[in-house]
Amino acid sequence: MAEANTLLKISNLKKQYSKKEVLKGIDIEIKEGEFVVVIGPSGAGKSTFIRCINRMVDPTHGAIEFGGTDVAKLKGKALREARSNIGMIFQHYNLIGRTNVIKNVLHGRLGHNSFFKTLTGSYSDAEKREALTLLQKVGLGDHIYKKANALSGGQMQRVGICRAMMQDPKLLLADEPIASLDPKSAKVIMDQIHGLVTERNIACIMNLHQVQVAKDYATRIIGIKDGRVVYDGAPADLTEAMIADIYEGKAEEMELKTDNVAVGELAYGV
C-alpha cells in the first residue's frame, strides 16, 4: 500500500452558512484504499466536510480533485457521474421504506444507467446477480423481497452498505453509520464495511464519534475542531492528550465519548 496513488485531493475547502463559517480551509489528500476516520465534537463541521466531497453540500471555496476533475466545479450530468463513483452511507440509512430490499440495493445503479432504462425498473441480469450476492454476503439473502421498513436498524444499514457497494465506487463516504445502532449491530456493520472496502480496495472516509472504534478500524485518523484539521495521522499516534484537546471545551461530549469507549470495550472485547 506504500505506493498507492492519490485518489482525492482537497485544497483550502471552505463552507460558509449565511454568517457562520463552518469549514475554515481544509487540505487533505486521500490515497487509494485508505480507511480514514474523522473525529471531532458535534458542530465541528464533520458532516459538512463529508457532504462537500460528493456535493450534497456546495462548498463556498476550494477544490475537490477526484477522478481527474474538480468536483467543486461540476454541474448537471458531469456532477451526477462523479457522484455515481462515490458511495455514501447515512446515519439514518435513508432507504425507500415501501420498496423492497433488492430494489433499494439496485438504486445504487441509478447513476450508472439512463433514465429510460431505469424507468421500467429493468436492471441487467448481471446487476441483479451482483445485488443478490452482496445481500447474501451481509446475511440478508433471505430478506430480498421484504419491504425496507420492515427491517431492523442494523439490517437497514446493511442494505445501505449494499446500495453503496452496488455503485462500484472508488470512494465510500459514511456519516456516523453506527450512531443509531446498539453496540452489537454496530460491530457487525463496522466489520462489514471494513471487510468490503478492504476486499475491493475502496478508500473510505467515515465520521465517527466513538474514538475507540476509530482506532480499531482506521488506517488514518483526522481530527476536526471548529472547522479546521487539528490532527492528521496514524491511530497509534493519537494520544489521550490529543483527544482531550480535540474535544476541549466539550466536557459533556468527553463524558459521552468515555461512555462510548466503555460500551465499545464491552462490544469489541478490547
Add this chain to the structure above:
Amino acid sequence: MNINVNGNGKIALSSRSQQMTSFLIAVGAIGLFVISLTMINLDLVAFVGRLYRIPHILSLFMALEFSIFGEAIGELVVSIAMALAALLLGGVISLFLSFLAADNTAPSKTVAAAIKGLVSTIRAIPNIVLILMIMAALGLGPVAAVTSLTLSSIGYFTKAFASTIEEQDTALIESMRATGASWFQILVHGFFPNVMPSFLAWISIRLEMSISESISLGVIGAGGIGTMLSRAIRTHRHAEVSMLILIIFVTMLTIEILLNIVKKKANT
C-alpha cells in the same frame, strides 16, 4: 404572569386578553349575522303565506316516471364519463405540476412559485364561477364541462399531492442524489413508491366530488343526467324529476359505499 381572577373571586381559565378576544369575536359574529339578515330582505310574510302549498307540491312529486329510466341511465353514464375523464386528466397533469411545485422536489423556485400561484387562483375562484367562465368561453357542452372539471381537479390535486410530497423526508432525496440519480429517477424510484398510497386516497376522495360536480354542470346545460333533470324541472314533469333524483341519489350512495369498502381493504 398575573393570575386572572373573575369578579366573583374565582380563578379564570383564560387571561384578560384571551377573554377580551373571545368576547369581541362573539360580538362580531352576531353583528355580521344581523347585517346579513337585513341585507337579503327576507320576505317572511310571503314565505309564510305560501307554506299552505307545500302538501300539494309534495303530492306532485309522489310519483315515478319509469319510461325515462333507459334514457336516464344513458345520461348518467355520460355524466360519470365526463367526471372520470376530468379526474384522469387532472390527476396526470397534477402529478407533474405537484413535483414541480413541492418545496423539496422543485427544480426551480420561480416555476414552483408560478404553479403555486396559479393553483391558488384556481382554488380561490368558486367552482361554479369557474365553470360559468369556461362555459362562456367554450360554449355549452361536454368539452367545456370536462375542461372546467379538469381545472378544478388540478386545483385540488396539485395542492394535495404537493403537500404529501412535502411531508416526505428530505433525507430520502439525499440518498438518491448521492448515487448520482437524476431528478426524474429520484421521483420515479424514490418518491412514487412512498406517495402513491396517499395519492390514490386523494383521487378516491375527489372521485365523489367530481361526479357530483359533473351532474351539477349538467343542470346548467353541459349534458348528462343534470341536463335531463333541469329540462324536467322547467317543464314541470314532477314524476320525471323524482325518478331522476332517485337515480342520482342511488348512484352517489353506491359510489360512497364502494369507496368505503375499497378504503377498508386498502387499510388492512
